[in-house]
Structures are given as structure tokens and as C-alpha cells.
Amino acid sequence: MLRIAFVLLFALVGGAASANPSMVVDVQTGRVLQAERQYERWHPASLTKLMTALIAFQEIEAGRLTLKSPVRISLEAARKPPSHMAYPIGTIITLDNALKMMLVKSANDIAVAIAESVSGSVEEFAKRMNATAKSLGMEDSHFVNPHGLHDPAQYSTAYDLAVLARTIRKQYPQYDHYFSTEALKDGDHTYTGYNLLLGRFDGADGMKTGYICDSGFNIIGSATRNGTTLIAVVLGEMSSKRRAEKAADLLEAAFAEVGNESFEPVLASMPPPADRSKDITNVRATVCSQEANDARWADRSLDQFASSNMHPLTRELTPDTIFTGGAQGASMSAILLAGQYVDEIPVPVIRPIRLSDEVAESRQAAGLDLTGDRAIPIPEFRPEDSGA
Numbered sequence: 415m416l417r418i419a420f421v422l423l424f425a426l427v428g429g430a431a432s433a434n435p436s437m438v439v440d441v442q443t444g445r446v447l448q449a450e451r452q453y454e455r456w457h458p459a460s461l462t463k464l465m466t467a468l469i470a471f472q473e474i475e476a477g478r479l480t481l482k483s484p485v486r487i488s489l490e491a492a493r494k495p496p497s498h499m500a501y502p503i504g505t506i507i508t509l510d511n512a513l514k515m516m517l518v519k520s521a522n523d524i525a526v527a528i529a530e531s532v533s534g535s536v537e538e539f540a541k542r543m544n545a546t547a548k549s550l551g552m553e554d555s556h557f558v559n560p561h562g563l564h565d566p567a568q569y570s571t572a573y574d575l576a577v578l579a580r581t582i583r584k585q586y587p588q589y590d591h592y593f594s595t596e597a598l599k600d601g602d603h604t605y606t607g608y609n610l611l612l613g614r615f616d617g618a619d620g621m622k623t624g625y626i627c628d629s630g631f632n633i634i635g636s637a638t639r640n641g642t643t644l645i646a647v648v649l650g651e652m653s654s655k656r657r658a659e660k661a662a663d664l665l666e667a668a669f670a671e672v673g674n675e676s677f678e679p680v681l682a683s684m685p686p687p688a689d690r691s692k693d694i695t696n697v698r699a700t701v702c703s704q705e706a707n708d709a710r711w712a713d714r715s716l717d718q719f720a721s722s723n724m725h726p727l728t729r730e731l732t733p734d735t736i737f738t739g740g741a742q743g744a745s746m747s748a749i750l751l752a753g754q755y756v757d758e759i760p761v762p763v764i765r766p767i768r769l770s771d772e773v774a775e776s777r778q779a780a781g782l783d784l785t786g787d788r789a790i791p792i793p794e795f796r797p798e799d800s801g802a
Contacts, residue, residue, distance in 0.1 A: 434630075434650040435572040436660070438668040441583045441636070441643040444680040447668040448646075452573040453686045455554055455694040456649045459624030460497075460520045460802065461570070461632050462562030464578055465543050466528055467517060470509065471586045472546075473532055481510035483531065484741035490536065491526035494561065497802050498523040499600075501738065509745075511736045517622060518595045518607045518734075520802050525561035530747035536560060550577055553686055564626045569694045572647045577681055579621055579634045579645045593620030593636070597733035604733055608802040610658035610716070611635045613731060614724045615665070621645070623657070625802050627702035635661035637669075644668050650697055653710045654802075659721035666723040 435456055438448040473479040487505040497520045501507075507515075507524075509531065515524040529539035536559055543557035552574035558565040570578075583590065596612050598605045611618035617637035624632040630650035635658070637644055646664045651657035700706065717726050 434648070434660075436649065436664060437572040437576045437647045438664050439576045439580055439645050439647075439681060440672070441580050441645060444580065444682060446576075446679055446681060446684065447644070447671060448664055449572070449684075452576075452684075453554060453571050453690045455569045455571055455692070456632075457564060457568060457626060457629035457694065457696070458555075458562055458570040458575060459564075459626045459629040459632050460522075460562040461575055461622055461624040461634055462557065462560065462568065463516050463520065463525055463624075464575075464582060464622050464634065465546065465557060466525050466539075466560040467513060467589075467592070468578065468582050468586075469532060469539070469542055469546060470513060470528055471582070471589055474509070475586075479509055479532070479745060480743060481508060482740070482742040483509045483745045484743065484747075485509050485512040485524070485527045485531045485745065486747045487523060487527050488530055488747060491523040491530070494522040494526055494563070497521055505738055506741050507736075507738050508741045511738075511740075513589075513592050514595060514598055514734055514736055517592045518598050519605045520608060520623065522561040522563055526559075527747065529560040531745035534746040547574070547578075550581055551682075552577055554690070562624055562626070564628050566694070571686075572649055573681075573684065573686065575634060575647050575649075576645060579636070579647070580681065583620075583636065583643060583645065590620065593622065595734050596731040598736050599733040600736050606731060608654065609633070609635065610654060610724075611637070611661060613727050613729070614658070614716075614719075615662045616723075617669075619643070623654070623802060625654070627698040628696045630697045630701040631657040633657040633661050635665065637665050639669055642669070642672050644672075650695070650701075652701060652706055653713065655713060655716070655719065659719055659724060662721050662723040 433451070435451040435454050436448065437446065437452045439446055470479070474481065484506045485508065487501045487503055489503055492503045499515050499519065499521045500523070509528070512524050512528050515521045516528060526536060529536050533539035533542055539560055540557050543560065547555045547557065552570070555570040555574045556567060558568045594612065596607055608623040615637060617639040618635065619638050620636040621634045630652065631654055632649045635646045644665055646661040648657050648660045648664070651660055
């Protein structure tokens with residue numbers, strides 16, 4: 415059971431701790447510094463991509479893939495709505511670039527391409543995702559796809575997502591830079607990441623955001639101060655700014671209590687209760703109402719924040735360069751000529767795809783065209799982008 419010190423932290427965050435699921439965990443020790451509704455099933459949206467990344471890291475460490483392994487854009491990948499890179503079918507990129515695109519741009523098409531490079535198909539990759547979740551003790555998670563676009567059968571909890579995020583940061587610190595990358599530069603195009611903590615909260619160094627109407631605005635934010643790295647999981651907020659502000663307030667309060675040795679429990683000692691609900695929360699009616707959309711638009715400025723723990727950017731974001739081509743070796747989705755990848759083989763030209771009315775409307779609302787080509791430029795801050 416939580417001790418008094420654990421309960422007192424709720425009072426420290428005051429109004430910052432809303433009724434939505436949240437959790438703060440110390441990466442090194444596993445100590446839980448805050449938790450609220452942590453076992454409630456929730457649609458993870460693009461936080462799903464952390465599991466996709468973890469499996470990619472496992473494949474690299476096992477020697478089955480390298481950072482230069484080819485990731486190929488298939489028809490299945492190209493059909494995914496934004497956020498996406500919208501490369502033509504047959505485009506080959508390195509796994510290194512694919513991870514940047516998936517984790518910074520939150521590209522859904524790239525998540526599918528990575529899944530196919532590992533397992534050959536989304537269906538087989540989903541099996542791997544669920545097996546991995548089970549091995550980590552994520553008892554209240556089920557994955558159907560590698561990107562997090564809505565599927566009623568895909569869910570997780572703040573607790574399980576904290577376990578996933580801590581596993582990545584603790585077991586694979588060599589890949590921390592993917593989560594702290596602020597922006598990407600692809601030729602003349604610059605893509606700004608969606609994690610508003612980076613550059614605006616002291617010590618922020620990752621990890622991932624997620625948004626669909628059914629889940630609201632989610633974030634797993636990490637920060638490091640004086641050698642201590644904390645992870646905050648926040649689910650179901652009403653805007654990109656609000657999820658960042660909530661994470662910042664929770665992290666700030668937790669850093670103030672890091673030296674308090676009376677805090678308990680640790681993640682491993684918090685098995686979910688047997689009588690927990692199996693229902694999956696859906697907040698679409700609230701988050702995607704006209705009133706909520708209007709409120710987000712009115713509060714879109716990043717020059718000021720409701721949280722005193724966040725501040726406007728005082729510098730330009732630092733982009734990493736991404737590019738197509740340059741791959742070496744083979745993968746499940748790019749095996750040619752008896753397993754040898756050949757860069758010079760021409761790829762087919764993409765054909766127009768007939769989009770459903772729902773997908774077409776969502777693309778138009780996000781300022782994108784309907785042909786599968788590269789996105790029309792849109793404002794830097796666009797919380798309505800799917801999966802961000």
C-alpha cells in the first residue's frame with residue numbers, strides 16, 4: 415500500500431493532478447512518486463510507437479537488424495493517414511532514419527514499415543508486441559497495430575506504459591537520442607516534434623506523445639536532473655499544451671521529493687488489483703467536440719503556459735537530418751535477389767489511392783492533400799494531427 419509520503423505528493427501537485435490517469439516513476443530505482451487511476455484501460459494512441467521502438471531495439475541488439483537495415487514503404491504503409499511522411503511506395507530508408515521519423519514526426523506509415531521490416535506483416539508484428547508486453551508484466555495492454563491509430567481492441571494503462579517507458583530508458587540508454595530529438599530536416603522540409611516539454615521544461619529529454627479523439631492528448635515525458643531521470647505518464651488531456659503542462663507539474667513535484675526515502679512502492683510491487691475494470695475509457699465526445707476544438711485553437715500560442723514550470727523557447731530547435739536511401743543488408747520487408755538488398759532496383763510509382771470519406775476529411779482538416787503525396791505545409795503547432 416502507498417505510504418503517507420506517497421499520498422502527500424498528490425497535494426503538492428494540487429490542481430495539476432486532475433482525475434485523468436497519470437504516473438511518475440524513477441527510471442533507475444523504479445520508485446513510484448505519483449499515481450492516479452493507473453490501472454484504467456485507455457487507448458494509447460501514438461504512445462504505441464514506444465513498443466514498436468522497443469522491439470526494433472531488441473532486433474538490433476540481437477544482431478538481426480542494424481541501424482542501416484532497409485525499411486521499405488509498402489502499399490499498407492503508404493495508406494496510413496497522418497501524421498505520416500507520405501513517401502511513395504517502394505521508398506527505402508534506413509532503420510535509423512525510420513526510428514527518427516516514427517518517434518519525432520510520429521509517422522504512422524513509418525511505424526508500419528518498421529513492423530513489416532521486423533516481422534513481415536502488421537499482424538505478425540502485433541503478436542510480437544503482445545508477447546513482449548506479457549514478458550514485461552504489462553497485464554492490461556493489448557496491441558493490434560504498431561502506430562496507435564484507433565482500434566477499439568488496442569489499449570493500455572498508465573501503469574503498463576510506465577513499465578514500457580522505464581524498460582526502454584533503463585535497458586537501452588544508447589538510443590536515448592531518438593526520444594530527445596527536437597525536430598527533423600528532410601531536404602527543404604523541417605518537421606517539429608510534438609513534445610512541448612523539450613526546450614521548455616528544465617531537464618526534459620524525451621519521450622513520446624500521442625493523440626486520437628478516443629484517447630485525448632497523451633504524453634510520456636522524461637527529464638533528468640542531477641543524475642536522476644523521472645518519467646511522467648499523462649493520459650486523456652484536452653490539448654497538447656495541457657498534457658505538457660500536466661507532465662511538467664507532476665515532474666517538478668516529483669523532483670522535489672526524490673530524496674525522500676520513505677516513498678513506496680516500486681513498480682514491481684504494484685500488481686494490478688484483481689477486481690479492476692475491463693472497460694476501456696473513450697473520451698471522443700469530450701475531446702473532439704466543437705467546444706473543445708475552439709478552446710484549443712484559442713489557446714494555441716506557445717508564448718505562454720498555464721504552468722509556471724514551463725517557459726517559452728529561448729532558442730531555435732535543433733533538427734536532425736533525415737533522408738531516403740543509404741540502406742545496407744536485408745530485412746523482412748526488403749529482401750531481394752536471394753536475400754541481398756540492391757539499392758539500384760527501380761521501385762514502382764505510387765498509384766492514387768481511393769480514400770474513405772472519413773480519412774479524406776481528416777486529411778483535409780489537417781491541411782493535407784488526398785493523393786498520397788507529401789503534405790501541404792501547415793502551421794508548426796497543429797494539435798489536430800492524428801497520432802501526434
